[in-house]
Amino acid sequence: MAIRNLLSKKGLGLFVVAGVLVLAAAGCTKKSDGSSGESSGGASGEKANGGEGLTIGLVLDKGGKDDKSFNSAAVAGATRAAKEFGIKVKDVESPDDAAFEPAMRTFAERGIPLVLAVGFAQADALKKVAPSFPNTHFAIVDAVVDAPNVASLMFEEQEGSYLVGYLAGLATKTGKVGFIGGMDVAMIRRFLMAYEAGVKAANPKATVFNGFVGITSSAWANPTRGRELALSQMSQGADVLFHAAGASGMGVFDAVETDRKKATYAIGVDSNQNGIKPGRVLTSMLKRVDNAVYEIIKSEVEKKFAGGPRSFGLKDKGIDYAVDDHNRELVAPYTEKLEKVREDIVAGKILVPDFYKTKEKK
Amino acid sequence: MDLVVAFLESTIRLSVPLLFAALGGLISERSGLANVALEGKLLISAFVGAAVAATTGNPWLALTAGVLSGALGGWIFGVLSVFTKADHIVVGIAFNMLVAGIIPTVCRAMFGGTGGTPQLAIETRMPAPIAGDFTFFGAALLLCWMLHWGLRETKWGLRLKAAGDQPVALIVQGVNPNWIRVWAGALAGACVGFGGIDLSMVQGSGYIRDMAGGRGFIALAALILGGWRPVPTAIACLVFAAADATQMLLQGQKLFGFNVPNSLVQIVPYLVTIGVLALRFGGKGMLAPKAINQPINP
Structure with missing residues (x-):
């Protein structure tokens, strides 16, 4: 049907459509x-x-x-x-x-x-x-x-995730914290597993909610869904939310920012994201890819x-957590304990669960 | 109880971009202009809105610009489809590709990066609650009602439907159905524009590359599911949004004492889509406008 239309109408349509396609291609190439x-x-x-x-x-x-x-x-x-x-x-x-x-x-x-x-x-x-x-x-x-x-x-993402999980466990007032992952893949599961362990180490009774934006690579760029997951966890009482969701994580920051009680905090990932919503970001788990x-x-x-x-990992500061002017006061009450945990992880006194390794055992 | 409220709120928020896109698509398709370019128009308006807000700091100006850019995109799409007598689907696909190429290029020229606009401060986004999630939802419902009434009761609505079903009848009356289709395309683009603004300036805080995430196509499915009628189309959008809200609330929860695997929960919306579409086409209903995607020689 489509092709018959194109051919029968003197080729004009085909010509213009081809032109549009070339333009589109030019747009891509130029990019x-x-x-x-x-x-x-x-x-x-x-x-x-x-x-x-x-x-x-x-x-x-x-x-x-x-x-x-x-x-x-x-x-x-x-x-x-x-x-x-x-x-x-x-x-x-x-x-x-x-x-x-x-x-x-x-x-x-x-x-x-x-x-x-x-x-x-x-x-x-x-x-x-x-x-x-x-x-x-x-x-x-x-x-x-x-x-x-x-x-x-x-x-060693799990080391950093454990550490920020520990911080979340210390900082939560409701005893409920959340995790928002991007694409549901093993690497993000690794973040989640250690984060949960960290939370429980600081606060054994705490509940950890988790949600993933999606199952395709578009899950890294869907802030609307990131926000929705964050709001859903907040409505269930979570007051510290850690995201490992790429650009979808922006939605998590937005959700935290619009919390009317101003009692919810986000934890950023990869780069230092403390400055995205100053005062609402507890810290960022740094992954020094640079x-x-x-x-x-x-x-x-x-x-x-x-x-x-x-x-x-933590030992060579390839993994770290960010402290700067935006969050220094927020984390000040907890830094002593956090540094202790960091030392214990580096010294091997705390064994952080690693999703990659537990998977191999099964 | 809290969970029910959370579910309803979530459904409302998730439905807004779908509603605007699907109802916009409805205007266009009822006029005979098949519209697979809803996704592209969502992206254009989301980007233009966020870009204007980032440069001027005025959200209302950004809203206007976003909606107008959607309308312009729709108008161009209409002209390309109608006057070249090309297949609308092919033009629509080309349009989406064009948008996917142009936005990063413009974005790079304006902000030095292809990934998106800078983050918008809360003052430069649409102010809640005057123009928050629920206002946009209300506006979408109003649009639905206006279409429901307008398509039956107004001269505009009758002509629009005639262009889609029996364009020859319009030609006999001395009206050019081609221009009706073009302007329907522009109006559709304006409606979709509200959906784009919702993504980048109400629910989001800036434009992020490909942030529509296929919502334009889900809206199209809702439109087909709703039999090209406003109220059923809106209901279909709400069903899709509710399915999505369900999967988000179910993730990581225990259900009847079991830990449901996330991957299983996340296919709920897709299952609902397939299930409902199968039900729909199993029964009888209104089919597509008769002259959709057919060129006219007045």
Whole structure:
């Protein structure tokens, strides 16, 4: 029906529709052009090793380079390394999962010595690409890819989640706290499991509500649902809400902000989100993706790159919780206990449950 | 009891963008302009509203701009669909793709990032309660009633329906059904615009890339389910919203002593959609406007 219409009406419709499609495609291309090669200075990126320094390739996740959380942190770390070592960084945003593999291949084919894949969603693509380019170094954040030329940068999220859970358990007045996850995947379950354990350690009688925004990757960008989950938990009495939901977490902050009694607090994630709603954010669990990215680039520059898994946790401040002017007074009553818990985790006196490991046992 | 109140409130909030999008789609489709571009219009108006609020700090100006941008988008979509005599579905898909490409580009030029507008402070969002969740819900119900009445009782409504069912009858009267479709598209866009504003400035605090999250398509399903009639369409939106509210309240809860797996709970809305659609098409009901998606040569 559709095609018959197009053909019979003198091709005019087809022509215009084709025009619109081309425009749409141009819009998409422009987007990725505009966001790639920011710090490399445009055309010079073509010659990978042409300049004085190296060029590093950064393949970003769907959230894009200004998600104010995960990808932003990776870009910040790479930019810092670029300034310090006089190297160039090319980055590319992936509109969907299918774009990871070609992006990695393009970087590797151009002779870029180190390609960074940001986010667990890229693991499958990297598993395919890495063996084809044995002389290229790869690094992936948040996933383990087992190949000699891949460094897997893992974070001990459970340590930080336990710590902020402990804080939530101390801070709650109602004895009820909440957790809002983005996409329902193992990594976010890891946050939840340790968070629950932390809450219970501080307050054994506490109730922990949990909710997930969705089961597809659009769950990272659905603030309306994030807010709705937060409001639903607040209506059941939760007064401290920890989110690990990417941009959907903005809805959690909005829900907390509009609480009429001003008795609800949020806990941010990944980057320092204390300033998003000053005074309503108890703290943020920091995941220093920037430091990890910086370190791996440094190792490449110093020709010390080594494949294999590496983990960042409380002990090396790869995981931390944020204290700044926005929340210093809020957390002041609890810092002493928190620091004690931190020391115990680092010393191995507290064993934080790890979802990844419990899953293997089953 | 608290849970019931929470459920009702949640349903109301979740239904607002669906209601505006579905009722907007209804205006367009009853005129014969098939509209799969509701998602794109939600995104345009959500973005324009948030962008204007971020730059001027005036939420009312932002509301106006958002609604007008929805109308403009609808008008352009109408012109492209009607006068090229192309298949409306194809144009609609192209329109959604165009929006998905243009917004990040504009966003980057304005705010230096493709991900969205800066966070809006509470003063620059639609002020609650004057223009909060419940006001928008009330406005959506009012729109529903106006359409219910307008489609039956007014000359405008009769002409709109004629353009969708028997455009030849209009041509005989000397009215050009093509322009009726175009302006119906613009009016539809304006209605959808309220839904977009609801997403970015009432329920949200700024635009985030792809924040409509498929609501434009769910609205389309509600419209089909409601048989292209305002009241049943609104009810369908409420059913979808209630299913979504249910899944959110059920997550992480014990049901009859069991810990229900979240993944199971989260498919509740989809099950409801499929179930209701199956029921609907099993029975008899009003079918699509007869001349929908058919080009006219006056």
